[in-house]
Amino acid sequence: MTTFIATIEHVVKGPVWGCQDCGQCVLHSTGMTCPMTCPKTLRNGPCGGVRENGNCEVKPEMKCVWLKAYDRTQDWPLPATWKAEYNHLRPPVDNRLKGTSSWKNFFTKRDRWTPTGWKNSTDESQGVDH
Amino acid sequence: MSTLEYKLTKTTETVFTAEFHSLDGNGLEKAKKYADRFQGWFDGVNATDNTAAHAHASNVATAIAIKQLGLEPILQIVCRDKNRLAQQADIMGASMFGVENFVALTGDDVTAGDEPEARRVFDTDGPQLVRLMSTIKRGEYMSGRKIDPAPHMFIGAVENPGAPPFEYRVQRVAKKYAAGAKFLQLQICYHQDRLEKFCAGVRDAGLAGKIAIIPSVVLVKGARPLNFMHNSIPGIDVPADQIARVEKATDPAEEAYLQTLEFAQHALAQPGVRGLHITDFRNDETLERLMTDLGRVRQISTSEATTNDVKDDHAYSA
Numbered sequence: 001m002t003t004f005i006a007t008i009e010h011v012v013k014g015p016v017w018g019c020q021d022c023g024q025c026v027l028h029s030t031g032m033t034c035p036m037t038c039p040k041t042l043r044n045g046p047c048g049g050v051r052e053n054g055n056c057e058v059k060p061e062m063k064c065v066w067l068k069a070y071d072r073t074q075d076w077p078l079p080a081t082w083k084a085e086y087n088h089l090r091p092p093v094d095n096r097l098k099g100t101s102s103w104k105n106f107f108t109k110r111d112r113w114t115p116t117g118w119k120n121s122t123d124e125s126q127g128v129d130h
Numbered sequence: 131m132s133t134l135e136y137k138l139t140k141t142t143e144t145v146f147t148a149e150f151h152s153l154d155g156n157g158l159e160k161a162k163k164y165a166d167r168f169q170g171w172f173d174g175v176n177a178t179d180n181t182a183a184h185a186h187a188s189n190v191a192t193a194i195a196i197k198q199l200g201l202e203p204i205l206q207i208v209c210r211d212k213n214r215l216a217q218q219a220d221i222m223g224a225s226m227f228g229v230e231n232f233v234a235l236t237g238d239d240v241t242a243g244d245e246p247e248a249r250r251v252f253d254t255d256g257p258q259l260v261r262l263m264s265t266i267k268r269g270e271y272m273s274g275r276k277i278d279p280a281p282h283m284f285i286g287a288v289e290n291p292g293a294p295p296f297e298y299r300v301q302r303v304a305k306k307y308a309a310g311a312k313f314l315q316l317q318i319c320y321h322q323d324r325l326e327k328f329c330a331g332v333r334d335a336g337l338a339g340k341i342a343i344i345p346s347v348v349l350v351k352g353a354r355p356l357n358f359m360h361n362s363i364p365g366i367d368v369p370a371d372q373i374a375r376v377e378k379a380t381d382p383a384e385e386a387y388l389q390t391l392e393f394a395q396h397a398l399a400q401p402g403v404r405g406l407h408i409t410d411f412r413n414d415e416t417l418e419r420l421m422t423d424l425g426r427v428r429q430i431s432t433s434e435a436t437t438n439d440v441k442d443d444h445a446y447s448a
Contacts, residue, residue: 044257048290049364057364116274
């Protein structure tokens with residue numbers, strides 16, 4: 001059943017978003033642009049190597065994934081709660097989830113698990129006042 | 131507390147940092163030569179981590195050498211070559227030798243280097259690495275395993291004010307600040323208008339005074355390195371008129387110096403800017419000239435510069 005769900009998810013999300021099956025989908029918070037299609041798999045914004053024309057350092061023919069994510073978050077009629085998550089600090093990928101269904105991981109909350117040290121390092125613990 | 135941290139958090143002094151040269155053969159001997167040139171000018175010197183995706187002596191070994199040669203190291207860690215375990219090992223290993231300044235970078239891709247066939251890692255990204263550093267500073271590994279006592283750390287990050295998407299770069303600064311970055315070394319930027327907008331943006335976001343901005347300039351001898359940066363370094367765009375200015379000058383080396391000085395003075399005049407990061411590709415007298423022209427007084431004599439003693443933390447801040 002688990003494999004079946006993962007297969008369905010891959011069939012749907014692969015062609016549309018270039019899903020890489022990371023198993024912890026954040027599409028909604030990145031302007032429906034998959035950050036795992038960034039050659040560096042960056043989940044928190046563009047690197048400093050973006051070309052003058054807005055294209056990728058690694059793949060010169062491709063627009064920077066994060067430029068797309070930024071533009072779409074601004075321009076697309078996405079729910080405000082999704083847009084609000086755009087600047088959240090997304091944790092490092094849990095590599096154990098690769099190839100599993102992010103739908104299942106979402107409903108079981110497995111995709112929200114983070115290591116204890118990461119979880120304890122809140123913005124507040126760094127002395128940031130919001 | 132490192133000199134860099136002291137100056138940036140307890141004083142209003144302008145700080146100067148520099149990029150240490152990458153070390154290959156004769157590493158320690160060369161390190162000493164480079165260190166001698168830098169003595170007394172800088173509050174921190176970056177121990178680079180496989181710059182431009184080329185293998186060199188390791189960042190941690192270089193940082194220790196810098197420290198032993200009497201300069202204050204800033205340990206660069208990039209995300210390209212090491213997973214989160216190796217990054218934590220770098221931090222802890224360098225801490226063992228008294229390294230306190232750390233700067234987190236995403237890093238150029240492997241395809242920018244001379245071994246493009248290598249596997250790229252990027253197990254973490256720049257902002258995540260800042261948070262990972264903060265976690266260790268708090269006294270925990272990523273897993274939550276305790277580190278007692280926690281190493282003393284002063285954490286920084288980098289940003290490129292000259293690469294698109296320009297307005298979004300400020301939001302990245304906010305993210306890195308929230309993750310624990312206290313200073314920000316900027317990529318070299320040959321567009322003054324972009325640097326102005328970036329610094330104004332950081333100020334308008336309420337981050338001026340919270341995160342110290344340190345723009346970069348580079349000392350070059352002529353138009354060739356400008357062309358090289360423009361064509362070969364990801365994220366650096368050198369406008370044609372800036373290249374032509376040096377290329378067509380009767381004395382290109384002098385014009386290149388004046389250009390660097392001009393960019394340095396412009397950068398230091400921006401809001402929130404607390405210092406300057408210098409990359410020296412010339413290896414001549416213009417490093418001293420630039421520092422002097424910017425009003426910096428060398429803190430020690432050249433003869434003292436040859437000592438291997440590790441200096442007190444606040445030797446330069448007295």
